[in-house]
Amino acid sequence: MSFKWWPIRRLVQLVVIALIASPLAGLNVFRGNLAAGELLGVGLVDPLAFLQATLASRTLVLSFLGSALTVTVLYFVIGGRTFCGWICPVYLVTELNDRLSRYLGFAERSCRLSGTRWSLFVTLSVSLIAGIPLFEILSPIGITSRAIMFRSWMPLLLVLGIIIVEVLAARRIWCRSLCPVGGFYALLGRFSPLRVGFSSQRCTGCGECSRVCPVKEVLAPSLVDGSSQVTSGDCTRCGDCIDICQSRALAVNFWYK
Amino acid sequence: MDSNTNHTGITRRRFLKDGVLLPLAVAIAGGGVSTIFLRRADARGFYLRPPGALEERRFLAACIKCGKCAQACPYDSIRMAGAGAGVAIGTPHIIARETPCYLCPDLPCAKACPSGALDGKLEDVEKVRMGTAVIVDRENCLSLRGLRCEVCYRQCPLIDNAITILPRHNQRTGVHSIMEPVIHRDKCVGCGICENACVRDKPVIVVMKSPPEQKDYYEF
Secondary structure, eight states, rough: OOSSSHHHHHHHHHHHHHHHHGGTTOOOSSOOOOEEEEEEEEEEEEEHHHHHHHHHHHHOHHHHHHHHHHHHHHHHHHHTTTTTIIIHHHHHHHHHHHHHHHHHTTTOOOTTTTTTHHHHHHHHHHHHHHHEEEEEHHHHHHHHHHHHHHHHOGGHHHHHHHHHHHTTTTTIIIIIOOOOHHHHHHHTTHHHHHHEEETTTTOOOOHHHHHOOTTTGGGHHHHHHOSOOOOOOOOOOOHHHHHOOTTOOOOEEESSO | OOGBBBBBBBHHHHHHIIIIIIIHHHHHHHHHHHHHHHHOGGGGGGOOOOOOOOOOHHHHHOOOOOOOHHHOTTOEEEEEGGGGGGTTTEEEETTTTTTTTOOOOOOHHHOOSSSBOTTTTOOOOOOOOOEEEEEEEEOOOOOTTTOSSSHHHHTTTBBBBTTTEEEEOEEEEEEEEEEEEEEETTOOOOHHHHHHHOOOSSOEEEEEEOOOOOOOOOOO
16 A cells, blocks of 8 residues: 555644644643644744734734744745645635535536635735735634634634535635635745656656646646646645556655756 | 737737636625625624723734634633624624623733734733723612612722722712712723622623723813
8 A cells, every 4th residue: 555645634634623622622732723823832823814914903013923934934845835735624624525516526617726816915905905904804714713712603604605605616716716825825835845746757647636636727737748846836735646646657846846 | 819829828818817807806706795794893882802902993903813812811701703793703802791801910811912912011900901881870770879789899800999989978868878889990991890790680880992081171
């Protein structure tokens, strides 16, 4: 049996949920949620939450900036949208939902990828103009984590709405085209050294990788033109393509080629 | 086809769709959601914020709804607002009638705040200004009716500072006195312990938004 990434990834996703829930059990390992948290005393802040709050309040808090930079550097090193593929609980929900709706034979259509950049732009400009951190109010990530932390279930209707839209209208539309956190990390991931590498000699052209990929556009330059790495920031580094590839044409790279 | 394609390989149709229609759709959807959903929070009434909170508008700008203040509160006084709170969804607040703020001397909630929405540098609990207690229902206040209640006064953590008792003649009976609780808004921190302690079914003393300071020309 060969090595697979997905069990590790699923474990990480579940550990994140367990960490968010851990204060309920009286543990003092993790505090807060994915907007801002404290893991073993180290302050972590979602850089997008930092940007929104700083633009909205027009006040710079240095410790806040420090925690946001820590996270930014971390995700730069490990691939940007790695946050989406490995950490985000909403990605886990939409991923499982996608698997279910494909099994049931629902929507195959999907929207274009470039939308996250625009929602990032809208989020930041509305935060600046209106003086409220726009995405933190609407964020299904915040809503999901507060549902876990404080058992406030009602706002989860938004997550349910996302699930319904994804089943009926467009696959993975939230993560692919709408989430500004994904848009932010996509900008970061574009320049990250951790990438999926591709060997055109080994590729048999079976197309399994783009079938399982949630953002299959990112594989196109490699599959069509034989480019040796997936360079798009939209790649979530989930590793599903590497797992599915029979001929081992895909691998994890840790430097630019 | 060739006439439609320029040297970058982007068709006019695709340029219009990606560069104009999609952003426009996102902007309209975002604007629609914002105007319907994001009404001013105080349009829905006063939210009693945790100690050290900035003024409401600046608080809403700075709070990122991480819930660390609520997790830091040893009494679980701080709750996160639910779906009905509009723009204030997920922000911390205190429902004094259920659990007031007991004013921990070290203010763990304010220290837990990463974004500065709660001022972590606040050291002195007597400097906290969450709101101001007000007797809103004078007819139903037992003390004002001439009974010896004064529970709010005795429960006040700043007893004899934030609430004092003003004895005066009871004109209704002619022989008794009325022990009136008087709230001093320059001392009241707005913790809500009085609101929590009020013995009436509906509290006659509640914490409200502090009135704006005004110059006092009538000192005598």
